[in-house]
Amino acid sequence: DVAGRETDTARKAVSSTKLVTQLKKRGKQAEHAGSFAAAKKWIKEKVKTGDVLLIMGAGDIDNLAREVTML
Numbered sequence: 001d002v003a004g005r006e007t008d009t010a011r012k013a014v015s016s017t018k019l020v021t022q023l024k025k026r027g028k029q030a031e032h033a034g035s036f037a038a039a040k041k042w043i044k045e046k047v048k049t050g051d052v053l054l055i056m057g058a059g060d061i062d063n064l065a066r067e068v069t070m071l
Helices: 008-013 016-025 036-046 061-068
Strands: none
């Protein structure tokens, strides 16, 4: 049984920080940014031509994706 995002169980079971932690435990490169400003700063400093950047989130996350393609 999978809990919906509206339930307390779901909020406790999954989070972006837990996802990053688990990815890193598996040897993957992953970062968590707590805000759009922090994400933009990290992207501007770290992402280079030829890199693949995956932006995940909900709500207006597409705005961040559009903004960083202009950096």
